[in-house]
Amino acid sequence: MPIKWILHWQPNAGATVNTQIHTELSQCAESLNGVKEGRWKATLSFYRAMVREQANANEFPRDFLGISLVEQPTKYYLVIRGQRLVVEAESSIQMIMEKLQSYKMRVALNFEGNQYQLGDFRLRVGKVVLAHSEGLRGIVMEMEYLPISSWEKSHQIMGEFFDLWQEALSKSSLPGHFVHIEPNFSEFGLSDQYTSQHTAVQYATIMAQMISTAQSVQRN
Amino acid sequence: HVEALEILLQGLCGVHRDRLRIHELCLKSVPNLGSVSSEVRLLCDLEQSEPTWTVRHIGGAIKGAGAEQISVLVRNMAESKVSKMALRLFYALGYKLDRELLRVGFAFHFNKGAHITVSVSSINKMLKLHATDEAVPLTPGLQLVEVTAPASPENYTEVAAAVSSFCEYLAPLLHLSKPNVPTGVVPTAAAAAASLMSDGGGTTL
Numbered sequence: 001m002p003i004k005w006i007l008h009w010q011p012n013a014g015a016t017v018n019t020q021i022h023t024e025l026s027q028c029a030e031s032l033n034g035v036k037e038g039r040w041k042a043t044l045s046f047y048r049a050m051v052r053e054q055a056n057a058n059e060f061p062r063d064f065l066g067i068s069l070v071e072q073p074t075k076y077y078l079v080i081r082g083q084r085l086v087v088e089a090e091s092s093i094q095m096i097m098e099k100l101q102s103y104k105m106r107v108a109l110n111f112e113g114n115q116y117q118l119g120d121f122r123l124r125v126g127k128v129v130l131a132h133s134e135g136l137r138g139i140v141m142e143m144e145y146l147p148i149s150s151w152e153k154s155h156q157i158m159g160e161f162f163d164l165w166q167e168a169l170s171k172s173s174l175p176g177h178f179v180h181i182e183p184n185f186s187e188f189g190l191s192d193q194y195t196s197q198h199t200a201v202q203y204a205t206i207m208a209q210m211i212s213t214a215q216s217v218q219r220n
Numbered sequence: 221h222v223e224a225l226e227i228l229l230q231g232l233c234g235v236h237r238d239r240l241r242i243h244e245l246c247l248k249s250v251p252n253l254g255s256v257s258s259e260v261r262l263l264c265d266l267e268q269s270e271p272t273w274t275v276r277h278i279g280g281a282i283k284g285a286g287a288e289q290i291s292v293l294v295r296n297m298a299e300s301k302v303s304k305m306a307l308r309l310f311y312a313l314g315y316k317l318d319r320e321l322l323r324v325g326f327a328f329h330f331n332k333g334a335h336i337t338v339s340v341s342s343i344n345k346m347l348k349l350h351a352t353d354e355a356v357p358l359t360p361g362l363q364l365v366e367v368t369a370p371a372s373p374e375n376y377t378e379v380a381a382a383v384s385s386f387c388e389y390l391a392p393l394l395h396l397s398k399p400n401v402p403t404g405v406v407p408t409a410a411a412a413a414a415s416l417m418s419d420g421g422g423t424t425l
Binding site: 049050051052053056059060061064078080083085086087088089090091092093095096099100101102103188189197 | 249250251252253254255256258260275277279296298299300301302303304305306308309312313314315
């Protein structure tokens with residue numbers, strides 16, 4: 001499977017993220033002769049433990065996520081990022097979780113937008129919105145390099161493409177920048193060969209980063 | 221009797237048998253989790269070149285007068301193949317190992333009015349935690365024969381009838397009943413087994 005970097009938009013201090021930025025990012029992809037291929041979507045849901053004694057709620061993970069990816073329509077991914085756990089399951093796992101009644105889905109986020117082909121690269125620029133709502137919560141970007149499946153081997157070319165992209169973006173003077181965090185995949189038991197489990201881990205990592213950013217903005 | 225049953229099944233099903241070696245882990249939620257306690261099973265198929273995992277949730281049986289009339293147990297079941305970290309994930313979610321066992325035997329999968337699976341296995345317990353190489357039979361000398369078929373809410377009566385009807389073919393050798401209803405060895409078993417063994421299934425029982 002081709003390797004993919006998933007990046008999230010970090011607004012400058014005091015700035016917010018809005019639809020205009022998303023539109024400009026999409027236009028930037030098109031300005032690089034990106035061929036629009038269609039729409040894409042990923043969904044991320046937070047599961048919360050149903051506890052009898054609220055005082056002991058902390059004995060259960062608070063970062064348990066369920067993720068669905070458009071490129072894997074029959075699969076569902078479960079991640080507990082803090083414990084470095086990722087599981088690939090069939091979509092029926094959602095029904096099993098529902099029948100167990102031990103965890104309930106609380107909040108769902110949709111990542112959606114347009115997809116562009118740029119030579120051997122595929123770019124997806126997406127808004128982060130709460131399911132069933134309009135408000136923009138963030139922006140993410142997926143950068144995929146089709147010829148290579150090895151995370152290590154692809155590093156240099158991905159870095160070069162990312163620099164190219166940043167340079168193209170700098171012309172628009174947008175109030176923020178894309179951040180690339182590289183999870184330690186081996187801690188999750190994942191190998192150098194890229195899979196959708198790697199994608200799920202990247203989304204969980206971005207989620208943690210976005211929450212931490214939102215919390216520090218709130219504190220300030 | 222097991223070898224005779226295998227010959228009989230081979231003749232009835234017309235397919236080759238599959239070997240069965242499944243490590244079944246039953247997990248239960250810890251006391252504070254969920255308004256009611258919940259149970260989930262993780263099955264590891266040890267016959268494959270790479271152990272493959274499945275999560276299974278077994279729900280309640282259908283109840284009522286209609287259920288009493290049906291000679292097979294009809295219950296809800298949900299399953300999902302999962303990758304290898306599933307056991308650790310469920311531990312992290314607050315599930316603990318309640319019991320584990322190892323099923324060793326064989327199974328036939330075929331179509332006869334429904335997608336039927338007949339499995340014949342010995343149920344073994346592990347002397348040490350997860351030690352599948354050191355398992356001993358729970359009931360030495362006895363094997364469990366299970367006949368199952370998937371169904372939907374719309375067709376379960378037809379599927380139940382197909383399963384019942386198939387079980388009739390096994391009658392000379394064994395009698396199957398709903399789980400938890402004891403049966404005992406049928407009087408014709410020894411003769412039927414001898415007949416099957418002597419001419420390798422040519423006899424019509």
